[in-house]
Amino acid sequence: MTAWAQGYVTDSPYTFSYQPAQAPGHIAMVCAMAGVAWQPRPGMAVLDIGCGRGLTVNVLAAANPDWNVIGLDYNPAHIAEAQELAEAAELANAGFVEADLAAMTDAELDQLPELDVVTIHGVWTWVSDAVRAGIVRLLARRLKPGGVCYIGYNVLPGFGADAALQRLFRHLAALERTGTSPERAAAALETIRGLQASRPVHLANTPMFQRLTGDEPALDGAYLAHEFLTEHWRPVFFEDLAAALAGAKLEYVGSATMHENIPDMLFEEPQRRVHDSLPHGAPREFMKDLCLQRPFRRDVFIRGLRRVDRIAALDRLVLAAARPMPEESPKLVVPVGIAEMGPDLYAPMAAALNEGPQALGHLRHLPQGRTPNPAEVLAIFSGGMVLPALREGGPSPRTDHFNRVLHRFAQASGSTEGQLAMASPMAAGGLPCSWVELAVCMQPGITAPDADPVAITHRALPHLTEEQAPGAIELVTRMLAERLPIWRRFGVLPG
Numbered sequence: 064m065t066a067w068a069q070g071y072v073t074d075s076p077y078t079f080s081y082q083p084a085q086a087p088g089h090i091a092m093v094c095a096m097a098g099v100a101w102q103p104r105p106g107m108a109v110l111d112i113g114c115g116r117g118l119t120v121n122v123l124a125a126a127n128p129d130w131n132v133i134g135l136d137y138n139p140a141h142i143a144e145a146q147e148l149a150e151a152a153e154l155a156n157a158g159f160v161e162a163d164l165a166a167m168t169d170a171e172l173d174q175l176p177e178l179d180v181v182t183i184h185g186v187w188t189w190v191s192d193a194v195r196a197g198i199v200r201l202l203a204r205r206l207k208p209g210g211v212c213y214i215g216y217n218v219l220p221g222f223g224a225d226a227a228l229q230r231l232f233r234h235l236a237a238l239e240r241t242g243t244s245p246e247r248a249a250a251a252l253e254t255i256r257g258l259q260a261s262r263p264v265h266l267a268n269t270p271m272f273q274r275l276t277g278d279e280p281a282l283d284g285a286y287l288a289h290e291f292l293t294e295h296w297r298p299v300f301f302e303d304l305a306a307a308l309a310g311a312k313l314e315y316v317g318s319a320t321m322h323e324n325i326p327d328m329l330f331e332e333p334q335r336r337v338h339d340s341l342p343h344g345a346p347r348e349f350m351k352d353l354c355l356q357r358p359f360r361r362d363v364f365i366r367g368l369r370r371v372d373r374i375a376a377l378d379r380l381v382l383a384a385a386r387p388m389p390e391e392s393p394k395l396v397v398p399v400g401i402a403e404m405g406p407d408l409y410a411p412m413a414a415a416l417n418e419g420p421q422a423l424g425h426l427r428h429l430p431q432g433r434t435p436n437p438a439e440v441l442a443i444f445s446g447g448m449v450l451p452a453l454r455e456g457g458p459s460p461r462t463d464h465f466n467r468v469l470h471r472f473a474q475a476s477g478s479t480e481g482q483l484a485m486a487s488p489m490a491a492g493g494l495p496c497s498w499v500e501l502a503v504c505m506q507p508g509i510t511a512p513d514a515d516p517v518a519i520t521h522r523a524l525p526h527l528t529e530e531q532a533p534g535a536i537e538l539v540t541r542m543l544a545e546r547l548p549i550w551r552r553f554g555v556l557p558g
């Protein structure tokens with residue numbers, strides 16, 4: 064571990080990933096769901112604290128030429144890589160700051176612009192108290208009145224049961240005298256997998272333990288190292304996080320996982336009665352964390368909470384289908400069962416979304432005889448089916464250039480890990496995609512009526528073996544049929 068690491072992993076980069084919940088359009092959906100006044104504005108300043116390799120920052124900057132999007136991280140390797148992508152894509156509005164949050168002086172903090180949006184994903188519960196205090200100082204000093212803050216973190220009691228697993232990881236990894244953190248984490252994982260066969264009574268059989276020891280493909284070494292090998296790994300109770308952020312005058316708005324804002328989707332009686340008897344805020348959120356046993360929360364806070372009409376705010380949201388809407392309602396798995404819509408409600412809304420972006424207020428008045436609740440519609444559709452549309456469609460040379468550069472970088476890295484995204488002018492953010500989708504979408508001529516899926520497959524995936532080719536061709540053929548209209552809709556390809 065390097066001298067400046069302060070207990071965090073610095074000898075290898077974190078995964079290269081885009082986080083859709085950090086997009087201001089997504090944050091606006093959370094605010095509407097809670098009936099809180101906030102909308103993205105032209106000319107905004109956005110800061111991603113602990114930005115890692117900066118993909119989210121670069122995608123947001125590419126899609127929003129008039130926003131000033133900044134990433135801050137103390138790892139110079141992360142900052143250098145993020146800057147390289149921004150420079151190659153000629154993103155003058157993406158900036159990166161190498162700084163240790165624990166040590167930033169007031170003068171350094173004041174070099175940041177006044178911020179409309181701050182995002183903090185996967186940082187708070189992995190760092191020391193001094194770093195947490197630095198985050199609160201930054202928010203108190205630089206987040207504008209009316210500014211929003213998204214934060215994703217490990218939460219108690221859901222992740223608490225994995226405390227022993229994290230300790231075990233650290234002790235086992237420390238036995239390895241050589242190797243990078245991901246290599247030592249992988250060695251620790253092997254021992255933990257071996258232990259699993261003996262059914263250890265001292266290790267809780269948590270979803271994480273099952274995930275690590277089950278048959279699913281092994282988790283990425285970089286993720287494991289950054290998740291488990293840090294000295295300060297401490298999930299928190301919501302109320303303790305909220306109390307800390309109150310130091311910057313932040314108030315809780317809602318969960319960025321939409322259905323978690325709808326008690327009907329979360330509780331059976333009598334849990335619901337207990338929840339409803341508790342005051343709003345921390346007590347109710349605790350009841351959710353206790354009953355849901357979720358390990359990770361994605362929350363939105365605001366500095367200066369003002370109420371607006373919730374239904375009107377939801378009705379104003381414009382949604383675009385990010386995949387072809389299926390014939391039947393998507394089935395959202397929620398704690399009380401499956402949330403879905405009957406065909407009479409679903410069919411007209413799905414047909415309209417397949418035509419193009421729609422205001423939620425228009426969409427929910429399409430079914431005959433019954434008008435569904437907009438929060439429920441949003442919760443069911445936002446589980447990956449739709450994204451907020453902030454602008455008119457249509458590609459831009461800027462996002463096109465960025466997506467091509469991103470493709471080049473992804474190819475050069477040789478890695479197939481992580482969640483990528485193509486910059487979309489309409490979404491004012493990213494359209495999430497896999498690396499294969501990115502490679503296919505960036506091939507010349509794919510919009511031509513006589514585009515040949517076999518040739519496209521071999522160009523996009525030049526290292527296919529003879530055995531892999533038929534499966535890959537089938538995949539790409541299906542992808543072209545399903546994704547081309549979506550790529551056009553989101554402006555990543557010409558219409």
Ligand SMILES: C[S@@+](CC[C@H](N)C(=O)[O-])C[C@H]1O[C@@H](n2cnc3c(N)ncnc32)[C@H](O)[C@@H]1O
Pocket residue numbers: 069071077078080082112113114115116135136137138141162163164165183184185186189190194289
């Ligand atoms: C788990 S990663 C999350 C990265 C990114 N937000 C994402 O989701 O891909 C945590 C990040 O916090 C950064 N970090 C840790 N301690 C820090 C500190 N004291 N000051 C600034 N950044 C720090 C790390 O370098 C790392 O990039």
